Amino acid sequence: MISKKMEGFVKNSSAIRAMFEEGQKMAAVYGKENVYDFSLGNPNVPAPDAVNESMIDILRTESPVMVHGYMNNAGYEDVRSAIAESLNKRFGMNYDAECLIMTVGAAGGMNIVLKSLLNPGDEAITFTPYFGEYRSYVGNYDGVLVESPVDGVTFQPDLDALAENVTDRTRVVIINSPNNPTGVVYTEESIRGVAEVMEAKQKEFGHEIYIFADEPYRELVYGDVTVPYIPKYYRNTIVGYSYSKSLSLPGERIGYVALSRDVDDFENVYAAAKTANRILGFVNAPSLQQRAIARCLDEKTDVAYYDRNRKTLYDALTADGFTCVRPDGAFYLWMKSPEPDEKAFCSKAKEKRILVVGGSSFGCPGFVRIAYCVSYETICGSLPGFAELAEEYGLR
Numbered sequence: 001m002i003s004k005k006m007e008g009f010v011k012n013s014s015a016i017r018a019m020f021e022e023g024q025k026m027a028a029v030y031g032k033e034n035v036y037d038f039s040l041g042n043p044n045v046p047a048p049d050a051v052n053e054s055m056i057d058i059l060r061t062e063s064p065v066m067v068h069g070y071m072n073n074a075g076y077e078d079v080r081s082a083i084a085e086s087l088n089k090r091f092g093m094n095y096d097a098e099c100l101i102m103t104v105g106a107a108g109g110m111n112i113v114l115k116s117l118l119n120p121g122d123e124a125i126t127f128t129p130y131f132g133e134y135r136s137y138v139g140n141y142d143g144v145l146v147e148s149p150v151d152g153v154t155f156q157p158d159l160d161a162l163a164e165n166v167t168d169r170t171r172v173v174i175i176n177s178p179n180n181p182t183g184v185v186y187t188e189e190s191i192r193g194v195a196e197v198m199e200a201k202q203k204e205f206g207h208e209i210y211i212f213a214d215e216p217y218r219e220l221v222y223g224d225v226t227v228p229y230i231p232k233y234y235r236n237t238i239v240g241y242s243y244s245k246s247l248s249l250p251g252e253r254i255g256y257v258a259l260s261r262d263v264d265d266f267e268n269v270y271a272a273a274k275t276a277n278r279i280l281g282f283v284n285a286p287s288l289q290q291r292a293i294a295r296c297l298d299e300k301t302d303v304a305y306y307d308r309n310r311k312t313l314y315d316a317l318t319a320d321g322f323t324c325v326r327p328d329g330a331f332y333l334w335m336k337s338p339e340p341d342e343k344a345f346c347s348k349a350k351e352k353r354i355l356v357v358g359g360s361s362f363g364c365p366g367f368v369r370i371a372y373c374v375s376y377e378t379i380c381g382s383l384p385g386f387a388e389l390a391e392e393y394g395l396r
Ligand code: PLP
Pocket: 041, 104, 105, 106, 107, 108, 131, 176, 180, 214, 216, 242, 243, 244, 250, 254, 255
């Protein structure tokens, strides 16, 4: 018999994963090229050659005991130093190796931070729509996920609503920009506004309220859009980063958490997160990946590839009459469902062999998410099906 808590998690298990598995079944029946699977944020762009070459070189040249061994639960010190230096150069921070913990992706990073901060019943706020796994991650530590709305047109945070939602039980506000699922990048004005609200609330309640900046999509931005580095605007910020999307390594499970020494209760938060990395069973982030990342800090993914997909899809779908948020970052297009019940729309799309994920998975019914981190052929192949849907809904 499994625990009551796990019963709940299994029951509400990820619709995105279910859709992905369904896509694989459909591919076996219709052929992979005839299924337009936009369900999962699995990058289609391969990891840069330098990443693969680094791994091979490390295996050939570095001591096998070192490469495959245990190390400090926070990760290799030289790796953390290299990342700290790179962040200091990019963002004018003052990190050192002891401000970083190497993690099992962004998911591992968020879990060690939430485990460190939340007592049962404590609240973690996030802006809706949000990456659905937040609900499970907060639930892991018996916290309460509080959904705070965004502006219905810009999808930027609604600051008045945030101010209302912060309570004495709020320990952390999770901010994800560039955002999954909307592709929206929160502006500097938004981040300043969030910081102001939170400073005021910290004073009102007399204790620290952290921001957890979940940033796996930081490098995926288009045109001249920039992503504000939140610790520069709000001192009590803990950054969670991942190489899953920025270097196309989602299966390798590598990322980090960074917190400046200026963060309130720094020593305890750092020690707790490092201990959480161990006792949650991660022990440490994958060793070979840590060593490879340290050699590839200036490597970049092919953003132009995603940009072409983005433009092609956005232009075609808006021309069809669909209402979409123009994405500035990440690799997701957020589209209004042409009927209120987005699940019904997802089913109709499936009849055209187009797989998209309903907004309910992100706490925002009435929309769908289209993950365009797929091949250009998939984008182009899907367009006639979308056009037929537009026709059937009378949008054209
Ligand atoms: N946070 C967000 C917003 C994501 O979209 C994802 C993955 O899609 C994650 C965290 C988890 O990333 P990782 O694979 O690095 O654990």
